[in-house]
Amino acid sequence: MVLEKTMNHEYNQEKEKNEYRYIYPSWLDSVAQGLTKGAVKYPGQTWKKIPADEHLARAMRHINLYRMGDRNENHLTNASMRLMMAFYMAEREDFTSKGETVHDIVKTLPNGAEVHRYRNKNGAEISAIYSIDAHGRKDFYMSCCREGEESLVKKYLQDIAEEKNKIRSRVVVRELQKGIELHRYYRENDAYSAVVIVSGKKPIEICACKIDDEKEMLKDMGYNDAND
Numbered sequence: 001m002v003l004e005k006t007m008n009h010e011y012n013q014e015k016e017k018n019e020y021r022y023i024y025p026s027w028l029d030s031v032a033q034g035l036t037k038g039a040v041k042y043p044g045q046t047w048k049k050i051p052a053d054e055h056l057a058r059a060m061r062h063i064n065l066y067r068m069g070d071r072n073e074n075h076l077t078n079a080s081m082r083l084m085m086a087f088y089m090a091e092r093e094d095f096t097s098k099g100e101t102v103h104d105i106v107k108t109l110p111n112g113a114e115v116h117r118y119r120n121k122n123g124a125e126i127s128a129i130y131s132i133d134a135h136g137r138k139d140f141y142m143s144c145c146r147e148g149e150e151s152l153v154k155k156y157l158q159d160i161a162e163e164k165n166k167i168r169s170r171v172v173v174r175e176l177q178k179g180i181e182l183h184r185y186y187r188e189n190d191a192y193s194a195v196v197i198v199s200g201k202k203p204i205e206i207c208a209c210k211i212d213d214e215k216e217m218l219k220d221m222g223y224n225d226a227n228d
Helices: 003-008 025-041 050-067 075-098 147-163 210-222
Strands: 101-110 114-118 124-134 137-143 169-177 180-186 189-196 205-208
Touching: 025 075, 050 075, 075 114, 114 147, 124 147, 137 147, 180 210, 189 210
Parallel strands: none
Antiparallel strands: 101 114, 114 124, 124 137, 169 180, 180 189, 189 205
16 A cells, blocks of 8 residues: 555655654545534534533444444444544633633634634633644644734744744855855755855855755856856
């Protein structure tokens, strides 16, 4: 099977925090089909009105029936759906235990982050962003009053843009002349070349371009004998 052949293959790229290659596609498809059928039979996502413990009890029932040899239903898919529902409700019940009422997830942001709205125990409407931590788990980022939600989202987007633009590594390709060097900089999603003055305390970029355009840049600057 293609998935099994590539599961452990290493590619020349950074590892993701949440590798979807490890999710068995047929299982995911069976869960999606089950949820779709359930939405027709019970419109309005009524499962969101059922507490996590009840979903867990139903999941355990399906698991136990399967272990006893019952194949009259697709118990493993039904158990998977109930566990997903329990996970969803448990997150929201965590808010409730703090005296807060969750409205729902109102927006999905880049990198898997979500905007939540809820009312705290004092009755104030709060917006909060939950990002994804290094282990692929939801992690609290920041919250504010409902009126400040737009500014909160802008700040989050600015933060992840700055993170992507951080230099991860730098390579000194060679010296072009005394005090001037050709450098290559590698960021999260791209890389670029730069001609840099290094004679001072802090390197100063005087020209930069994509690595593919490096030779042309050097030629334009008079370094016609530049090698690859």
